[in-house]
Amino acid sequence: MSTHRYLKSGAHPYPHIGEFLRAKLRELHVSTPEAARRLGVSTSSVHAYYKQPSLQFGIIWKLSMALNYDLLSDLIARYPEKFPVKTDPKIAELEKEVEILRGLLRR
Known part of the structure; x- marks a missing residue:
């Protein structure tokens, strides 16, 4: 049994990074x-x-750089469903535009 608190099961278990x-x-x-x-x-x-x-x-960072792939975003995508994730303001603006355009198309 590990003495590390972060390894203990809790309300929000994190993904096994090695398996990921x-x-x-x-x-x-x-x-x-x-x-x-x-x-x-x-x-x-x-x-x-x-x-x-x-x-x-640091290892995850180096892996991302070595693979030229954003591993951190994939890990963030594994947050619990209603977890508040910081969004890019540009994306939020584009999502609003998409909704406006959808509304116009429905007319």
Whole structure:
């Protein structure tokens, strides 16, 4: 049993980051050796990441940069359904425009 509080189950369990990473690499068609090469670490290090329920932010950041893929947005998408997520004002403005245009099309 872990002594780390963040690993204890609670009301909002977070995704297992290692499993998330393995699935994301598979989805992106990036092999473990290729991910290791891009990160400058050993293949065994990447395999160790797969087993970790949590990874340091710096590792997730480096993986995003190495893969040229926004892993953080994918993790944010896993927040609970009604979780308040900061939105880009431009996106909110575009969503308003879309609603206006839909209203015009319904006429």
